[in-house]
Amino acid sequence: MIKLDPKIPAGHISEKWTNHKFNMKLVNPANKRKFDVIVVGTGLAGAGAAATLGELGYKVKAFTYHDSSRRAHSIGAQGGINAAKNYQNDGDSIYRLFYDTIKGGDFRSREANTYRLAEVSNNIIDQCVAQGVPFAREYGGTLANRSFGGAQVSRTFYARGETGQQLLLGAYSSLNRQIKLGNVQMFHRREMLDVVLVDGVAKGITVRNLLTGEIESYGAQAVILATGGYSNVYFLSTSAMLCNATAVWRAHKRGALFANPCFTQIHPTCLPVHGEGQSKLVLMSESLRNDGRIWVPKKAGDNRPPNEIPEDERDYYLERRYPSFGNLAPRDVSSRSAKYVCDEGRGVNGGKAVYLDFADAIKRLGEQTVKEKYGNLFDMYQNIMDENPYKVPMKIYPAPHYTMGGLWVDYNLMSNVPGLFVAGEANYSDHGANRLGASALMQGLADGYFIIPYTIGNYFGSEKPAKPDVNSHEFKESKDEVLENVNKLLSINGKQTVDEIHKKLGHLLIDKVGMSRDEPGLKQVIKDITELRDEFWQDVKVVGKGEDLNQNLERAGRVADFLELGELMAVDALNRDESCGAHFRVGHETKDGEAIRNDEEFAYVAAWEFEKVGKWNLHKENLEFEFVELATRSYK
Amino acid sequence: MGNNNINLTLNIWRQESAEAKGDFEKFKVSVSPDASILEMLDELNNKLEKEGKIPIAFESDCREGICGTCGLVVNGHPHGALPKIATCQLHMRNFKDGETLYIEPFRATAFKIIKDLIVDRSGFDEIQQAGGYISFNTGSAPDANAVPIPKEIASLALDAAECIGCGACVAACKNSSAMLFVAAKVSQFALLPQGQPERYERVQAMIAKMDELGFGSCSNTYACEAECPKGISVKNIARMNRDYIVSKVTKETV
Structure with a gap:
């Protein structure tokens, strides 16, 4: 029987992490080299953890499916990273960042974790500057800040519109140093396809070598999954093409609980869909909402070009509905508002797009200043949309972007499977039902640099896990199962391609488990996904062979897992009969369309245990709010 | 497929492995001008897979020009002839109906070809x-x-x-x-x-x-x-x- 123990340390919220660090068991420097750690994924969380564990003296094996660890999708983050430095003297503090994050998440995250995230945020900025990350600066040489959604202070550090790239390259440089020193062994072009448990404890992984197709086993005394989110379950999302849920899903099938899978963030500022052949959606950084104004025509059917619609016939709906946050309302609120106005037929040309207009900002600041702040984003827009955003307002629409749900972890970021740690977007931890902008980079680096390196030492120090034998039957059985799955995919030889089925799944999910969800729709979609999954296993066509570089096969395996995860998202959304954050259940809203939570019944983390495909058992971790009051979220 | 699609002839480098001898393979495609060149290859691959043929191996990830994964030589230019974009940002509206394209991997002594358009960097x-x-x-x-x-x-x-x-x-x-x-x-x-x-x-x-x-x-x-x-x-x-x-x-x- 699974018992969910979040292992929250005692004491006041501001002392929990300090006390916990003191109480944790240490591993002496000479003994650290006796411990092997596997890190899967080399984004901010994975590269940060691998580098820091290497510095501490552990023996690290790091894995990525990319050709280089620098390609992880953290690199795509544009706008910035939050920290409670209060360099702007505008009233920021650790407590305020904590409060904004927990409120932004609509009170569905664990207080102690969220506070710790805010607490270590300042160390992250110090760390990155020391690595040589060229953050934006003021003329006096100090660091510059800007604002992001859900906050009334300027606490976001940035490097043009390429903050994620710069932070990832910083982590990559630290990782490279450890590779050179021999503390980290780097494995490229390997996809994790199973986690290996020995007597219920995580002891290694099974991977497919993407160049040769060989199935390989690697053992360690702990495994860290830092494999990102699952937005690509929707087919079209802002995630990179390769992003997938396979690593966490295979861990889930081995016993790790999956928490709050229905908490998926649909980001308000993305480029609209251009056609069926589209492969992914492109995000326009939320930072644009600092200066851009969002509007639609007041009247449905007003198809005049935007510059011909007079001021008094425009509806700046975010400014109207949320006067104190305006265009910087949080993501879930902004996305839903865009959906409402488009559903009313007031979208651009009656379709799925709203305007993001810089005319006022250009008048106020001059084109040059706007160019300095957002130049690369404007260039990107012009390149894709073939329109000049300095002259014509941008067109945007919400798109799947980030997943707050993920594998359940305790305060130490360990899943319910001993020895299996989960970091970054892959875990459920700090963002509740909605993540605020510029907080994903913060969480990835917090987990990687400043949390797991401590908590893993505690695990080694207290449990003293033994080194596994990769020739044992557990490793062999895992290898056999993985190989069997590969052969099964290759042998179906049906009529539909992997992408065709993936697109069908995407349509089902965005329609029924997207920005708004209702009971009949969720019940229907569970049925539809089950059928689509059967269709996949009977009718998919995967060409080529297993013993070769085979991208078709790689995608097939990922889509097979998405077809199971998609169902769980709907099951979770059906169970959560309330509206909170990004999870909007029709029937639980005010007459203005604001979400109504049900704290009595749903102030818990829904952690799902896999029984068999299509069958899960629910475990609940009740969320206790000792230090903040459960309030109705208001951005008005 | 929209009516404003453009028709192109593609000559794409195919090479089974590092040791194998490579050559251009010719394809005829009809593509939306709003698609990127990689989306065009996605569509072509989808068609090949449906016919039971081996799709063209190429790498890409973010499709926003920041991860550095993609890289094709298009008509002799790495990332195509337009300045300051990665291959994933090259849209088909930059080509004319009836045009012929040559698509090759990044070639260099230090970048061995792994398969088709994928090289070892x-x-x-x-x-x-x-x-x-x-x-x-x-x-x-x-x-x-x-x-x-x-x-x-x-x-x-x-x-x-x-x-x-x-x-x-x-x-x-x-x-x-x-x-x-x-x-x-x-x-x-x-x-x-x-x-x-x-x-x-x-x-x-x-x-x-x-x-x-x-x-x-x-x-x-x-x-x-x-x-x-x-x-x-x-x-x-x-x-x-x-x-x-x-x-x-x-x-x-x-």
Whole structure:
């Protein structure tokens, strides 16, 4: 029987992490080299953890499916990273960042974790500057800040519109140093396809070598999954093409609980869909909402070009509905508002797009200043949309972007499977039902640099896990199962391609488990996904062979897992009969369309245990709010 | 398929493995002008898979021009003829109906072809491992505002740090030189106060590794800058060369 123990340390919220660090068991420097750690994924969380564990003296094996660890999708983050430095003297503090994050998440995250995230945020900025990350600066040489959604202070550090790239390259440089020193062994072009448990404890992984197709086993005394989110379950999302849920899903099938899978963030500022052949959606950084104004025509059917619609016939709906946050309302609120106005037929040309207009900002600041702040984003827009955003307002629409749900972890970021740690977007931890902008980079680096390196030492120090034998039957059985799955995919030889089925799944999910969800729709979609999954296993066509570089096969395996995860998202959304954050259940809203939570019944983390495909058992971790009051979220 | 689709003839490089002999294969496609060139290949691959044929192997990930995974030579130009974009940002509206395209991998002695349009760029990682970092351990950093950095210096450092590590500079160079790639990292750290302690060891170590891996020497034709998707300036090469010379006269060779 699974018992969910979040292992929250005692004491006041501001002392929990300090006390916990003191109480944790240490591993002496000479003994650290006796411990092997596997890190899967080399984004901010994975590269940060691998580098820091290497510095501490552990023996690290790091894995990525990319050709280089620098390609992880953290690199795509544009706008910035939050920290409670209060360099702007505008009233920021650790407590305020904590409060904004927990409120932004609509009170569905664990207080102690969220506070710790805010607490270590300042160390992250110090760390990155020391690595040589060229953050934006003021003329006096100090660091510059800007604002992001859900906050009334300027606490976001940035490097043009390429903050994620710069932070990832910083982590990559630290990782490279450890590779050179021999503390980290780097494995490229390997996809994790199973986690290996020995007597219920995580002891290694099974991977497919993407160049040769060989199935390989690697053992360690702990495994860290830092494999990102699952937005690509929707087919079209802002995630990179390769992003997938396979690593966490295979861990889930081995016993790790999956928490709050229905908490998926649909980001308000993305480029609209251009056609069926589209492969992914492109995000326009939320930072644009600092200066851009969002509007639609007041009247449905007003198809005049935007510059011909007079001021008094425009509806700046975010400014109207949320006067104190305006265009910087949080993501879930902004996305839903865009959906409402488009559903009313007031979208651009009656379709799925709203305007993001810089005319006022250009008048106020001059084109040059706007160019300095957002130049690369404007260039990107012009390149894709073939329109000049300095002259014509941008067109945007919400798109799947980030997943707050993920594998359940305790305060130490360990899943319910001993020895299996989960970091970054892959875990459920700090963002509740909605993540605020510029907080994903913060969480990835917090987990990687400043949390797991401590908590893993505690695990080694207290449990003293033994080194596994990769020739044992557990490793062999895992290898056999993985190989069997590969052969099964290759042998179906049906009529539909992997992408065709993936697109069908995407349509089902965005329609029924997207920005708004209702009971009949969720019940229907569970049925539809089950059928689509059967269709996949009977009718998919995967060409080529297993013993070769085979991208078709790689995608097939990922889509097979998405077809199971998609169902769980709907099951979770059906169970959560309330509206909170990004999870909007029709029937639980005010007459203005604001979400109504049900704290009595749903102030818990829904952690799902896999029984068999299509069958899960629910475990609940009740969320206790000792230090903040459960309030109705208001951005008005 | 929209009515405004354009029809193209594609000659795509196919090569089963590093050892196999490669050749162009011809395809006829009809594609939306709003699609990117990689979306065109996605569609083509989908069609090939449906017919039970082996799809064209090519790499891509973010499709926003920042991860550096994609890289095709289109009609002789790495990332196509347009300036300052990666292959994933090349849209089909830039081609005319009836046009013929040649699509090849990034070719260089140091970039072995793995399959079709995929090459091995692991040499870039090795160069970075040789010295592309600042040595300090997590937890030991001073307050981020402790060392002020002039705005224009931070900005110049970022200009260099924007390199996406795609390898277009190497593919563009007739000598397959990696000077622009190496100079971008050397320059970023040489400009910043945090990079000073290891400045001269770094430049020597990275250049030595670059030479060892078989990348050629700089011919000063600036093809690298012209083809770079991020427009990394050759001034960074000048800055690196200066540091390299200084390192040779002031420091012992590492």
